[in-house]
Amino acid sequence: MSADRPDGESVDEADPTVEMADQAKADEPELDRGIIEAWAAKMISNPDRAYRATFYVATVFFVVTTLFPFYWLLVVALTPRNNLSEVGVFLPAxxxxxxxxxxxxxxPFHRYVFNSFLIATIATVAVLLVGSLAGYVFGRLRFRGRNAMLLLVLVTSFFPPAAFFIPLNRLFNTNVDVLRPLISAGSLYNTPYAIFIPLSAIFLPLSIFILMTFYSQIPDGLEDAARVEGTTRLGALFRVIVPLSAPGVATAGVLTFISVYNEYFFSSLMTDGRPGNWAPMLEGILRFQGEFEVLYNLMAAASIVAVLPVAILVVVAQEKIVSGLTTGAVKE
Amino acid sequence: MASVTLEGITKRYEDVTAVDDMNLEINDGEFVTFVGPSGCGKSTTMETIAGLTLPTEGTIEIGGRDVTNLPPKDRGISMVFQNIALFPHMDVYDNISFGLRLRKYDQEEVDRRVEEAADIVQLEGMMDRMPSEMSGGQRQRVAIARAIVRNPDAFLMDEPLANLDAELRVHMRTQLQRLHRELDTTIIYVTHDQAQAMTMSDRIAVINSGVLQQVAPPLECYNEPANLFVAGFIGSPAMNFIEGAVVDGGFESQYTQIDFDPETHGVSPGQDITVGIRPEDVFLEEDARKAASPTKAFDAVVDVIEPMGKEVNAYLLFDRDVEASAEGRGEGQLLINLAPDTEIAEGDDIRIVMDRENVHLFDRASGDAITHSLE
Structure with a gap:
């Protein structure tokens, strides 16, 4: 670049995209372009527009594909029972x-929802508690056999959950005398334990991995400081490491809660389907399916009702996740 | 307040020995600094005192109580960390009162103590700030307040000033000295910066490769270093070393010759020794009267001059043929410290003398000091 050029020109030269845009503008009248070609040329000269357009297209696509089924559920729920045969796509008949x-x-659909909610809550608490301890050990301690054990945890999540069903169902149907004072029948069948024990175990590895990653990123100095200040290792975990990993804990918790709440296989087979026997929400929805008639509108309405607790939970947790991200500010 | 005693502390990791058989008695109310190069084991030693790692061998006593196997929380110590380590999810009040609340002090007592501690480090009116809203120096003060609020038997400070900028570091250094005077508590301080060690401590413990080299008041370490390592580590710019051998009637190296009676200093002719001389103990021949007892003069060539304002550092070569090493401290080279108004220029031929009272002799094989004065 020669020194006697005016400044403006040299700046243009330094920025290849600006230069290209100028060139495109200059060339335009000379070429005979169709609409699409012109549009493409515009996009090339101004890539930001292309990115923005792609972004909107993708967003609209995902919003429609995820929300439309939900909307249609509402349409079905609002359609009166006699008109169910002519249910519309966009508007209820x-x-x-x-x-x-x-x-x-x-x-008593509220009872089914309550059962599910309780089972999911217990499972989430159990998974977060055990997952925190395991995540601390795998994420922050160095010991022989760490990788082998981690792999073992991972392997359990590779099994299809159905593979566990038959032995577990047998086990839960066995009367154990020790349990008699706690559970009237002495077996776990028809109790919330029959659902939350296997499901907690199945969803635990994922939470361990999430929490391990978060806990391993907390600086050692903070844990040391907590221990010098007067906590045990466990105290440091729950007073310092867990609060600072709030986004990770919230993520693991929400994932576990939703997975257990929505689970079908164990939920439908570990109880006899009566609300008093801790049958979950899903059994309730299926109960609207009678021998002679399927009440699609009620099933749809029940589905919407059942989604609400989870939707609220996610919104609340999201707030937590975001606030955790902004106030965390771990230095180092 | 309490004394701290280390007895035969050894810490071995799988294949390295980080701390090797350390014995040290720290008196009640004393300010002792562990100093040494990075990775010398000084932080590991402190972690064993804090209880964050357990020693492989040895015992630790704090205030006469064997704490070797106690968890950190039961040792009666508090600690300030290099990375400050404030809890980022708690405000200043919660950070300072963390330890008190864990120990279930009643609210009034907690408030009173927090206020007192905040007062000492001048943090009034910042109680509801989050650490992320504070400057480095303020955070450091919160960390110190958190350490003093529990009124511990001993403070451990692990390079607390390392992450601060130079100006703030000097300021905090005087603050810490003042704090020590006010609290009169045992302080164990870790640093790799010998200037901090020199200025603040009652005694400094020089550590190298996990082995304690010398424990003495700062000036004693400076004037009477126990061995070559301490001599080279303490003092800035560092001591000059001239390698040579004992001959009849003195010391001789390739370029220098110093007269002394070998027998008075317990060396015998033929022994390999190293002469150590601090830059400020070398003078131009015409200023020889400034030396208490000048040696005879040596020829030298001025290689590089560094005017520092209050003094001038001059890198000398004993001979024009000496190849100057990058750091200017190799064989045949000498760094001296002159008055700022000395008129010399790079390339000048000069004659210098050393002060016999401050010539150190070290046995080359063991590195141990033989004498700190030829008079």
Whole structure:
């Protein structure tokens, strides 16, 4: 670049994209372009526009594919029972919000939801507790056999959960005298334990991995400081490491909660399906399927009701995740 | 307040010995600094005192109580860390009161003590700030307040000033000295910076490769270093070393010759020794009267001059043929310290004398000091 050039020109030369844009503009009148070609040329000269356009297309696509089924569920739920054969795609054939009340009148659906909610909550607490201890050990301690044990934990999550069903179902149907004072029948079948024990175990490895990654990133100095200040290792874990890993804990918790709440296989087979016997929410939805008639509108309404607790939880947890990310600010 | 005693402390990791048979008695209320190059085992020693790692062998007593196997929380110590280690999710008040709340002090007592500690480190009115909203120096003060609020038997400080900028470091250094005077508590301080060690400590413990080299007051380490390592490590710029041998009637190396009676200093002709001389103990021949007892003069050539303001550092070569090493401290080279108004220029031929009172002799084989004065 020669020294006598004006400054503006040399700046243009230094920035190849600007230069290209200028060139494209200059060349445009000379070429005979179709609409698409012109549009493509514009995109090439201004890639930000292309990225933005792609972003919107992708976003709209995902929003539609995820939310439309949910919307259609609402359409079905609002369609009166007699019009179910002519249910519309975008608008319900009729308007019957009473379905949301009927759901609770026909069946004690609230009890099913409560069962599921309780089982998912217990499982989440158990998974976070055990996962925190395991995550601390794998993430922060160095010991012989660490990798082998980690691999073992990973391997358990490779099994199809169904492979565990038959032995577990046998086991849970066995009467254990020791349990008699705790559980009336002496066996775990028809108790919340029959669902949350296997599901906690199945979803535990994922949480261990998430928590391990987060805990390993907390500087050693903070743990040392907590221990010098007066905590044990466990105290340091729950007073310092866990609060600082809030986003990770929230992620692991939400994933576990949703997975257990929505689980089908164990949930449907570990109880006899009666609400008093801790049958989960999913059994409730299936109960609207009678011998002679399937109450699609009530099933749809029940599904929507069942989603609400999870939706609320995710919104609340998201807040936590975001705030955890901003206030965490771990230096080092 | 308490004394701290290390007895035969050894810490071995799989294939390295980080600390080797360390014996040290730290008196009640004393300010002792562990100093040494990176990786010399000084931090490991401190971690064993804190209880963050357990020693492979040896016992640790704090205030006459054997704490070797106690967890950190039961040792009556507090610690300030190099990376400050404030809990980022707690505000200043919660950080300072963390230890007190864990020990279930009642609210009034906690408030009173926190206020007192904050007062000492001048943190009034910042109680509800988060660490992320504070400057490095403020955070460091919070960390110190957290350490003093529990009124521990001993403070451990692991390079607490390393992450601060130079100006703040000097400021905090005087603050710490003042703090020590006010609290009169045993302080064990770890640093690799010999300037911090020299300025603050009652005694310094020089450590190299996990072995204690010398434990003595700073000036004693400076004036009477126990061995070559201490002599080279303490003092900035460092001591000059001239390798040679004992001959009849003195010391001789390729370029220098110093007269003394070998017998008075317990060396015999033929022994390999190293002469150590600090830059400020070498003078130009015309200023020989400044030396208490000048040696005879040597020829030298001025290689590089560094004016420092209050003094001038001059890198000398004993001979024009000497190849100057990058750091200017190799064989045949000498660093001297002159008054700022000395008129010399690079390339000048000069004659220098050493002060016999401050010539150190070291046995080359063992590295141990033989004498710290030829008079």
């Amino acid at each position: 009729g308007f019957n919000p009473a379905a949301f009340v009927e759901v609770f009148q026909t069946l």
